[in-house]
Amino acid sequence: MTDIHPTAIVETGAAIGENVRVGPYSTVGPNVRLADNVVLESHVVVAGHTEVGAGTHIFPFASIGHKPQDLKYAGEETRLLIGKNNQIREHVTMNPGTSGGGGLTRVGDNGLFMMGSHVGHDCKVGNFAILANNATLAGHVELADHVILGGLSAVRQWTRIGTGAIVGGMTGVEFDVIPFGSVIGDRARLAGLNLIGLKRKEFPREQIHALRAAYRDLFDTEDGTLRARAEAVAETAADQPLVKMVTDFILEKDDRRFCTPRSGE
Template identity: 55%
Template sequence: MTAKGGVDPTAEVHASAIIEDGAVIGANCRIGPFCLIGPNVQIGTGVEVKSHVVITGDTEIGDDTVIFSFSVIGEIPQDLKFAGEDTRLVIGKRNRIREHVTMNTGTAGGGFVTRIGDDGLFMAGCHVAHDAQIGNNVILVNNVAVAGHVVIEDDVIVGGLSGLHQWIRIGRGAIIGALSMVTADVLPYGLVQGPRAELDGLNLVGLKRRGVARSDISALRAALNGLKTGEGSFRDRAAGLMDGADSDYVRELVAFITGDSDRGFLTPK
């Protein structure tokens, strides 16, 4: 990818596609029929953009990503405070962005950048709002709505038709059931479900699939039980887990809880 505009000679661009002056199209890309690529778009190598896709704004798309029909990538935020400031959308490598997905650029109030990691799957109809920060290996199932300023860490799965409230954080390895409205932070490796989402334990299936040692899973279970009762606030109980903690997973859990939170936490039942 270069800062200089142009279409690599190895790229295949359909005759009906519009590539505006200034756009960068990398080697071995395929741009399908009736696509529109804006002047500030940079597309890496091996990217496939299927038919009827709009990519606009100051948008960067990483290598080997595939974008399916009728997606709109890099449009301005759906935020009435947005005043036309220069903001960006950065999408990593090897993402699969399915039909009718929308992803917006950032705002001045959220760091100017919406960022997507690598190896994600964004199923049909998903929306990623301004200033969201999404990690690697994230799956958003059909029609998930991610509000502004949401942070989703690596290896998270969000079930279909779920909504994530603005400013919340979803910890690494968590899973959210379908039809959930999540209004507070989700602990790493948590299992969340319900129309008004509740923390319902650990994502045991995900932990086992990733080959996490049984000792670490047992330590996480004990930590979750320790958070349910005891002296002090939820954060105080979390900080107390550090005494004698010998699991990196528990230490990660504690760091997440004692970090900055704008919305509080979904706590164990």
């Protein structure tokens, strides 16, 4: 049964699924779709052209779907699509897209967005993302699956962070982070691989060893460009799936800059 508190406001036109709970003083706009088993605690605002996937739980004072924080936004109809089984904690903000970024902000499934974290306009966030308290994504950021952002970290606009990467707390990420990379520092530097995450995902030991060897070939030398080294590694380790994910990420675009280790580390 759907349970809408008497003090909540659900505007005409909103689509509400089965077993949805809308708590006290929450508001749901006319172009919002809440799938089955969504829970809005008290004082939640869901606005704009926003879809919230089944089983997602949104906590007090979250602001979901209000217009993007972009001065170029002129009121065009854009969307925010949130997947299934997310935990969206207190004071989280998520904005829809803009016409300059494709008009869509997309959040995947099974994410944990801790207190005060922010997903900016036109972001693409994968599945199983974890944004710790006050982690911030500027516009057009891409997070692949299983990315973890530490508390008070910030990711610059248009940056990509690859699968399984981890960003330390209070780290500012200016450049792309390779899959399974671990970055730290006031301005992010690559500090190795997320070995704990790799082991927790139970990747075969031989694949992890191959990835560690590829990491050394990519970053423990300054011979040639990173792109040239990635091309060489891609040829010699074409049968290694984890290595291929890293080299494909580096070679996908030729105009990118990447977080790399600090000289001498």
